[in-house]
Amino acid sequence: MEKTLFEITKMDCPSEENLIRMKLQGVSDIKNMLFDIPNRKLTIYHSGGIDQIEKLLGELKLGDKKIKTEQTEEINFAENSNQRKLLWTVLGINFLFFVLEMVTGIFSKSMGLVADSLDMLADSFVYGLSLLAVGRTLSRKKQIAKLAGYFQIVLAFIGFLEVLRRFFGTEKLPNFSTMIVVSIFALLANGICLYLLQKSKSKKEAHMKASMIFTSNDIIINLGVICAGLLVNWLNSNKPDLIIGTIVLILVIQGAMRILKLGK
Incomplete structure (x- = not known):
């Protein structure tokens, strides 16, 4: 048995973790x-070569880099029986x-909230794909991934058209207080999701750190919408x-492209 350590530079939230799990x-x-x-x-315990694993990780374009491969005596891995329940949660x-x-x-006329809702939907797609992939054939999993990816791109394209319409039109100002309040609740929701997922890991990984939460793109997006709400009111x-x-x-769009890679 061998274990290989990878650095995944673009793995900053559980969505990327689920994409990797599905790919491998x-x-x-x-x-x-x-x-x-x-x-x-990412540490992968494996038998045999690592070439296929490296190839599949590379296809996701998450900035993977192999750090080292070494022998290990560890052979008993405890399965988390609550994983499916956590994914549904x-x-x-x-x-x-x-x-x-x-x-x-x-x-509230806020494109920031509408766009962030699509980002939440993208995460839902990833968790849903992980659940649907269980017990499915590889071809079926690819079909589901393609459908989700293209649907996400269509929604984002509609969003871009709406941004252009509002940029050149005379749309009323968005309600900044609604933007801020809803984004605060969304930020808390993302924090809960991260906590629940990390809680299922081994003791070494179970301790949640505040710095981890704020490295998540979802958290940064929520903070960005809050700042945008303040600027809407100020300017x-x-x-x-x-x-x-x-x-x-x-x-x-970037998330959709990653999902589509699973369909190749």
């Missing part, structure tokens, strides 16, 4: 995977806030809201 799901040589999200490290939280942010974003302009909305939509 069919590799029979892999016996166990340990994720260290705060330090962006975080999926539910993300989907709930997708609906909440979409509805409040539409009524009496909708431009900060449109800017943060555009940034988030770009991140949604």
